[in-house]
Amino acid sequence: MHKLKSSRNLGFFVVFGFILFLVGNRVDELRVYQGATIAVYVVAISSIILLTGYSGQVSLGHGALLAIGAYSAAVARDNFHAPVVLTFVIAVLAAAIGGALLGVAAARLSGPYLAGTTLALAIGLPSLANQFPIFGGEQGIFFDVGVPPASLGEDFTQYKWFFWIGALAALVSTWLVANILRSRYGRNWRAGRSNETAASLSGINVAGSKILAFTISAGIAGLAGALLSMTIGVVSPSAFPLALSFSLLTGAVLSGVSTLSGVMIGAVTLVAIPEIADVVATRLGVSETLTTNLPGLMVSSLLILTVLFVPNGPIEQHRTRHARKAAKEKN
Template sequence: MAGARTLAIIAGSACAAALAFGLSGYHLFQLTMVVTYAIAILGLNIVTGYNGQISLGHGAFYAIGAYVTAILISNYDVPYWATLPVSALICAAFGFAFGLPALRLGGLYLALTTFALAVALPQLLKYPALEPWTGGVQGIVISKPEAPFGLKLSADQWLYLFTLAIGAVMFLLAANLLSGRIGRAIRAVRDNPIAAEAMGVDLALLKTRTFAVSALYTGVAGSLGAIAVQFVAPDSFSVFLSITLFVGLVVGGVASISGAIFGAAFIVFVPNLAEQVSKAAAGAVYGVILIAFLYFIPSGFAGMARRILQRMLPQRPAMVVRAEVGARENGHA
């Protein structure tokens, strides 16, 4: 089954890559952001969906990743691609350090602390003592990378393909992690912590490590986002970024790998539509849709898609579908 999922991710990415040659400019940028947010939501999904620990502050890790990349590029002339591993490590370390006290306690403590982190973050980023690195309120502007090796691609096309490739690798790694032994332990902590502990899982440590991995994913997404937007500033990373990621998680599908993509598409395209009504409408639309999904479609778009596919192909379920269902059943066993 793991093979089927790998195949699905590779095939999906190849199809998505083809889009680079059909679209241009703003649409490609939007797709780049979809992939970026998909990675960020996947990160959130690992801890909140699979591990059951609610984070309302993943925007903070996105911001840290974005700032690490921007600072490395503008202050130290590090090539953009080389900033990704650095940002991954730093975000994982932050996640670990931050998760340690909050996850020891379980319950809503993580949600509370991460929410507090998200609210306080813009102020921290504006702190004058950090201004030589962060650029204070002004933020940092970086330039758009050009296609390397003399490839005949526009900067937009290259950025999209680059982001997509990173995304494909990260989705593959996550799919493998979650379907294996560690993935089972991660889900066991969510579904039956007492049994998991009895079976020798160190709950606090596993939760903290999962949180670190999750922060790493969202941090890398932040780096990619910074490269795509070419600008970071404190006010781009308000608490609403964290909330947006959370909305994407629920609407896309909790504890579903493909859900991260649905969720990302939702948070990229829906506000654009909503803002045509009113600047304030985006928030209200998010809020109403979030509540509506929780009541009526708690499995999100991914769950809906799965049911539709199953109905269309009753005799031979597509391989992807079967893999997804298997993952879900394991998750709730």
């Protein structure tokens, strides 16, 4: 039964990928680049959903895990000339190791303590890059995935190549996450989240499953970090500010932290906000300082409004309302 379900799921992802392929051929460069950014956010947000929504651990420091992935990919590429695919694998592994270490500490902490610890990491870790010359200090180091292969044709642009890599990575990782969440591990996480005592009484190793969640989530975050630095081309401490961790969290909350199927909502919103802010600013003709701060203000306000009014995300909200309606009709 389980197998059947995941292969049906696979079909969905293949079809979705094909649609993306068609769309990618028909839109202009800017949209293609935004598509690549959306793919990065999808990967990053799904890692937060896995951790916060399913295993119930908050991480405010996912930016730091992205940084680990990005730096290790770039170092592997620049210093050891690793092939692109391998750099992504290295990014996943390096971040997963970092996540496992953090997870061991995290399994002993609850709610606010964990939040504060990861917050301290998000502030502290990127500055460590200045310590070691191999990371290139404030300027950072280049991460170049190379030009698209010639077999794809002459007019196949660099951004489209980013989009292809990003979309493929996003599809594969989301498919994996969806299946992990439906597996035994996913159920263990949810059990541990709802009631730790009951979960351990049913034979679940709660601490172990929390550490596993952190490790997997970190690995996916590492992939997101490598993808992010691919689209920017450079890895530097300033690419991973606290604001990045916050906007990823906002994306996860917008998607509904416990519904993976909403992940596109958060990712698209994060990419759309700067553009919407730009339109609003020009329409209203507001001052220059407000124009530069509008995207940040919108992200924060959205985060607060979502937590206040649709705390479990739009999809869950819709589902609950639907279920309530159905129950009423039955009566």
